[in-house]
Amino acid sequence: MKRSFRYVAEGNECSSLNFPYVLALKPLLPLEYFNGGGNNFIEDLLRIPKGTDVYDLYCISTPSDITKIEKVGRLRTGSEGVRDGGGLFFKHQRREEDFEIKEEWKEVLKKRQGDVVGASYFDRIFDDNNNI
Numbered sequence: 001m002k003r004s005f006r007y008v009a010e011g012n013e014c015s016s017l018n019f020p021y022v023l024a025l026k027p028l029l030p031l032e033y034f035n036g037g038g039n040n041f042i043e044d045l046l047r048i049p050k051g052t053d054v055y056d057l058y059c060i061s062t063p064s065d066i067t068k069i070e071k072v073g074r075l076r077t078g079s080e081g082v083r084d085g086g087g088l089f090f091k092h093q094r095r096e097e098d099f100e101i102k103e104e105w106k107e108v109l110k111k112r113q114g115d116v117v118g119a120s121y122f123d124r125i126f127d128d129n130n131n132i
Contacts, residue, residue, distance in 0.1 A: 020059035022066075024122045025075070028053050031040055046081035054108045058122070067116050069125065 005019035028054070032046045048054065055075040060066055099106045 013078055019098070019101075020061050020072075021063050021098075021105065022060040022117050024058045024060075024069075025055040026058060026122070026126050029054055042083075043054075044090075046083065048077055048081060050080050052077045060117060063105050063112060063117075066112075 005014070005017055009012055029048070034041065053076050054075055056071055057073040057075060058069050059072050060069055095105075095109075
């Protein structure tokens with residue numbers, strides 16, 4: 001996670017890193033939006049108009065209390081979709097890299113080995129409580 005929070009909006013490197021234990025995106029567009037007009041996901045994305053709220057962003061600040069989920073923002077399109085040759089890639093990093101900065105998390109997680117905070121955890125929470 002620390003790599004994602006290394007730079008400020010202007011592109012400068014942060015002098016001190018502050019990042020959450022978990023960051024989750026809750027989709028706001030209905031699934032039906034992506035089922036029209038064939039099976040071309042890229043075309044579906046290009047149809048999203050400027051100013052559309054796409055995701056709510058949630059975080060868990062620390063592994064000490066995984067029940068404290070906080071809404072920290074919303075992802076909104078700033079323009080209509082643009083086709084380019086670049087693509088979009090996500091790389092998961094190993095949590096051991098986060099432990100280099102947040103050493104205390106390692107000890108907390110040793111005690112909470114049974115607590116898994118992944119997609120299924122957030123799916124249950126988002127399904128149970130749409131008002132998070």
